[in-house]
Amino acid sequence: MTTTSINLKLEIWRQKDSKATGNFETYILTNISTDMSFLEMLDVLNEQLTREGQDPVAFDHDCREGICGMCGAVVNGIAHGPEPETTLCQLHMRHFKEGETLVIEPFRSRAFPIHKDLVTDRSALDRIIQAGGYVSVNTGGMPDGNATPIPSATAELAMDAAACIGCGACIASCPNGAAMLFTGAKISQLSLLPQGHPERKERARSMVATMDKEGFGNCTNERECEAVCPKGISISNIARMNREFVKASLL
Amino acid sequence: MELKSNVPEGPLADKWDNHRFTSKLVNPANRRKHKIIVVGTGLAGASASATLAEQGYEVSSFCIQDSPRRAHSIAAQGGINAAKNYQNDGDSIWRLFYDTIKGGDFRSREANVYRLAQVSNNIIDQCVAQGVPFAREYGGTLANRSFGGAQVSRTFYARGQTGQQLLLGAYSALSRQIKTGKVTIHTRKEMMELVLVDGKARGIVTRDIITGKLESHAADVVILATGGYGNAYFLSTNAMASNVTAAWRAHKRGAGFANPCFVQIHPTCIPVHGSFQSKLTLMSESLRNDGRVWVPKKPGDTRRPGTIPEEERDYYLESKYPSFGNLVPRDVASRNAKEQCDEGKGVGTTNLAVYLDFSEAINRDGEATILKKYGNLFQMYEKITDSNPLYEPMMIYPAVHYTMGGLWVDYNLMTTIPGLFAIGECNFSDHGANRLGASALMQGLADGYFIVATSIANYLSTTNLESVDSADQDFSDSEQQVQDRIVKLLRCSVGGPEGKLTVDEIHKELGLLLWDHCGMARNKEGLEKALSELPTLQKKFWDKVYIPGKGEELNQSLERAGRLADFLEFAEIMIRDALDRGESCGCHLREESQTEENEAQRNDAEYSHVAVWEYTGEGAEPTLHKEPLVFENVSPSQRSYK
Numbered sequence: 001m002t003t004t005s006i007n008l009k010l011e012i013w014r015q016k017d018s019k020a021t022g023n024f025e026t027y028i029l030t031n032i033s034t035d036m037s038f039l040e041m042l043d044v045l046n047e048q049l050t051r052e053g054q055d056p057v058a059f060d061h062d063c064r065e066g067i068c069g070m071c072g073a074v075v076n077g078i079a080h081g082p083e084p085e086t087t088l089c090q091l092h093m094r095h096f097k098e099g100e101t102l103v104i105e106p107f108r109s110r111a112f113p114i115h116k117d118l119v120t121d122r123s124a125l126d127r128i129i130q131a132g133g134y135v136s137v138n139t140g141g142m143p144d145g146n147a148t149p150i151p152s153a154t155a156e157l158a159m160d161a162a163a164c165i166g167c168g169a170c171i172a173s174c175p176n177g178a179a180m181l182f183t184g185a186k187i188s189q190l191s192l193l194p195q196g197h198p199e200r201k202e203r204a205r206s207m208v209a210t211m212d213k214e215g216f217g218n219c220t221n222e223r224e225c226e227a228v229c230p231k232g233i234s235i236s237n238i239a240r241m242n243r244e245f246v247k248a249s250l251l
Numbered sequence: 252m253e254l255k256s257n258v259p260e261g262p263l264a265d266k267w268d269n270h271r272f273t274s275k276l277v278n279p280a281n282r283r284k285h286k287i288i289v290v291g292t293g294l295a296g297a298s299a300s301a302t303l304a305e306q307g308y309e310v311s312s313f314c315i316q317d318s319p320r321r322a323h324s325i326a327a328q329g330g331i332n333a334a335k336n337y338q339n340d341g342d343s344i345w346r347l348f349y350d351t352i353k354g355g356d357f358r359s360r361e362a363n364v365y366r367l368a369q370v371s372n373n374i375i376d377q378c379v380a381q382g383v384p385f386a387r388e389y390g391g392t393l394a395n396r397s398f399g400g401a402q403v404s405r406t407f408y409a410r411g412q413t414g415q416q417l418l419l420g421a422y423s424a425l426s427r428q429i430k431t432g433k434v435t436i437h438t439r440k441e442m443m444e445l446v447l448v449d450g451k452a453r454g455i456v457t458r459d460i461i462t463g464k465l466e467s468h469a470a471d472v473v474i475l476a477t478g479g480y481g482n483a484y485f486l487s488t489n490a491m492a493s494n495v496t497a498a499w500r501a502h503k504r505g506a507g508f509a510n511p512c513f514v515q516i517h518p519t520c521i522p523v524h525g526s527f528q529s530k531l532t533l534m535s536e537s538l539r540n541d542g543r544v545w546v547p548k549k550p551g552d553t554r555r556p557g558t559i560p561e562e563e564r565d566y567y568l569e570s571k572y573p574s575f576g577n578l579v580p581r582d583v584a585s586r587n588a589k590e591q592c593d594e595g596k597g598v599g600t601t602n603l604a605v606y607l608d609f610s611e612a613i614n615r616d617g618e619a620t621i622l623k624k625y626g627n628l629f630q631m632y633e634k635i636t637d638s639n640p641l642y643e644p645m646m647i648y649p650a651v652h653y654t655m656g657g658l659w660v661d662y663n664l665m666t667t668i669p670g671l672f673a674i675g676e677c678n679f680s681d682h683g684a685n686r687l688g689a690s691a692l693m694q695g696l697a698d699g700y701f702i703v704a705t706s707i708a709n710y711l712s713t714t715n716l717e718s719v720d721s722a723d724q725d726f727s728d729s730e731q732q733v734q735d736r737i738v739k740l741l742r743c744s745v746g747g748p749e750g751k752l753t754v755d756e757i758h759k760e761l762g763l764l765l766w767d768h769c770g771m772a773r774n775k776e777g778l779e780k781a782l783s784e785l786p787t788l789q790k791k792f793w794d795k796v797y798i799p800g801k802g803e804e805l806n807q808s809l810e811r812a813g814r815l816a817d818f819l820e821f822a823e824i825m826i827r828d829a830l831d832r833g834e835s836c837g838c839h840l841r842e843e844s845q846t847e848e849n850e851a852q853r854n855d856a857e858y859s860h861v862a863v864w865e866y867t868g869e870g871a872e873p874t875l876h877k878e879p880l881v882f883e884n885v886s887p888s889q890r891s892y893k
Binding site: 017033035036037039040043044047049050051052053054055056058060061062063064065066067068069070083086090092094115116119121122123125126129130131133134135136137138139140142143144145146148149150151152155156158159162163165166189190193195196 | 317325530
């Protein structure tokens with residue numbers, strides 16, 4: 001760790017509440033340690049604003065270790081900022097240059113109304129999961145964990161898909177506002193594993209229908225979602241979802 | 252305050268069976284008439300909500316985040332224990348029970364811990380059935396690893412994201428019940444107060460984080476699954492929103508708080524790097540399976556690690572504890588790291604770090620094997636520190652991680668308030684003075700999936716509950732109290748920020764006070780100092796805190812201020828509890844209580860009890876009650892990992 005300090009100009013989207021019209025405000029930050037995380041840099045800004053009697057920038061965050069999926073903003077046009085496979089909380093200031101201007105906006109999508117500043121409503125993603133992102137088993141009376149062997153490679157592939165943190169970056173960066181990477185990841189996990197097979201048709205139909213109903217768009221193979229996904233989830237999961245959906249609808 | 256543990260009669264192995272048989276049930280057709288509030292959607296809360304809804308109860312589930320999937324259980328990396336003995340290496344329910352109670356340094360109840368070990372196997376089966384993608388062997392069976400001080404391989408895992416996968420499993424079960432309408436989910440709601448009617452828990456008051464609106468919710472039973480209080484220290488591995496408010500509000504309404512001084516300091520965290528730091532990041536202790544811990548033998552050695560020859564390195568855990576080596580329990584590893592740094596042998600820019608070196612493992616097993624096991628952890632480390640553990644040893648230092656203390660509960664997981672249950676990290680029940688690795692996930696899911704429903708049915712069918720409504724006086728009174736408190740919090744902000752302090756500035760002061768005096772090693776003098784300084788800090792907060800904005804809007808400063816106000820009150824019983832416990836035990840060393848070899852000295856004659864604190868009113872000294880711990884099946888031994 002070699003610590004240096006940089007000065008930054010921030011252009012941040014400020015919006016009082018869901019009804020207000022927002023606008024960009026400019027802030028100057030000096031002496032930002034390059035060992036800071038992006039959110040720690042925002043903390044410093046907010047402490048500064050608070051001391052000046054101004055309203056701090058509202059932003060969502062919780063675990064700050066890249067796994068809860070609560071944080072996220074678009075930095076210079078890229079969801080979660082410039083580092084690949086990195087959530088905003090795990091993005092460090094060493095990736096920015098002295099004097100750089102950072103434009104910071106919320107995850108924008110038709111399906112994600114803005115609550116305030118960088119805080120958005122992503123509850124549509126929960127509703128997609130509620131439509132079928134589960135195996136319908138009640139608690140208790142399950143067969144032994146080793147009763148059904150699952151090839152290691154299959155379990156690993158399912159895990160690749162299950163790693164989704166539900167942050168919504170894929171949607172914010174898709175020109176169509178599609179939630180197909182998010183939905184495809186869950187459908188993939190459960191169609192790869194034998195536990196998900198009994199309900200696979202109904203799951204695919206129901207989750208895809210909910211995705212449409214919530215106002216998400218369709219995939220046109222732009223691959224923007226894959227490029228910004230902090231967990232490196234592959235668009236092959238979208239292909240798998242499409243196969244599952246077609247099989248469920250036609251066969 | 253009466254502390255009846257309600258541990259069932261009979262031999263240890265039969266207690267849970269007997270108890271389930273003697274517990275009263277609620278007829279399936281009647282369950283829908285009972286409303287249950289569950290606060291928190293982590294492993295314990297989500298699994299309890301889903302299970303109770305499956306059984307037919309009407310459940311209202313609350314979380315502080317924007318989605319129930321984000322609770323901090325999600326960040327657990329290493330794994331979950333179970334007594335499956337799939338590896339044929341001598342494991343059994345009894346061994347898991349024994350390891351857990353011994354790991355907790357004989358400060359937990361035998362019956363609770365035995366039950367935990369019993370249901371551990373059901374948890375794995377349940378999670379597999381939900382589609383949790385556990386790691387598998389090539390033959391398709393579940394993989395296990397040895398973890399944090401265990402001599403058997405009983406830990407199930409999903410890469411370094413076990414907590415995430417188990418939580419998403421519980422979240423999926425919860426989502427299914429939300430879809431059926433049996434669970435009503437309330438996101439972005441913070442519990443501000445517990446409402447009692449006729450001495451029983453009958454509801455809660457919440458604040459909507461988006462609008463600031465206060466709301467009352469009535470029910471027959473309230474379950475708290477609100478996690479631990481590690482953020483009292485400001486810096487911890489907890490999520491930013493983790494707090495003690497729900498548990499503290501319950502405490503002020505009459506729930507006893509047990510062993511608040513039992514705080515686990517985790518040995519393998521990324522060291523602190525600056526005053527702007529907002530949280531600490533844990534690296535799974537599974538890393539200690541292959542990493543070797545060392546410091547330079549010579550204090551003040553600033554050479555790069557790679558240039559320090561073998562004979563000038565002190566692999567202090569291996570030499571001090573030959574049979575456990577780098578796998579000693581968390582408290583031993585943490586304390587030894589602190590000791591090395593106190594002796595001036597710490598490394599890194601702050602000298603508050605030790606090395607965790609993978610070079611031997613990489614030479615032995617190859618890069619690919621090591622990356623398969625720890626790839627995501629290495630990546631995470633590199634992201635934060637800009638250094639790659641494949642080429643340079645990691646630097647680690649202990650950090651506050653888990654709180655074994657919590658609301659006192661009986662065998663039924665009910666607090667001293669009838670109708671108020673506490674599950675998961677927010678109760679005190681299973682980990683004694685120290686939690687073993689991969690046991691938190693086990694306890695959260697045991698409580699939620701397999702234990703609490705039995706207790707709820709028994710409580711509902713043996714208790715007379717009058718019908719209450721959230722519009723009743725008791726609720727509006729509580730709402731008014733919450734409102735008054737918000738007004739009080741905001742009152743010093745009217746004149747602007749001049750001469751005031753921000754919430755975080757005061758929180759950092761509290762954190763340092765606790766870390767310095769109520770951390771890994773404690774002594775009477777330091778604890779008394781902390782206790783005498785606390786009122787000044789509390790006064791400073793109420794006189795000087797500046798909170799921009801108002802109560803009826805999304806106001807993150809106000810949220811943090813409310814939580815800090817409770818941490819400031821709670822810190823008092825933490826310090827008093829540490830002061831009262833004049834022994835070293837589990838996670839903490841009481842400096843006055845050491846063996847001749849400077850190892851922790853437990854004192855069973857005087858301290859073999861659960862310390863339970865009772866709130867006695869504003870400004871009044873809390874009362875200490877003791878639940879004696881009785882060991883009929885194991886004999887408490889002094890832990891030795893030599």
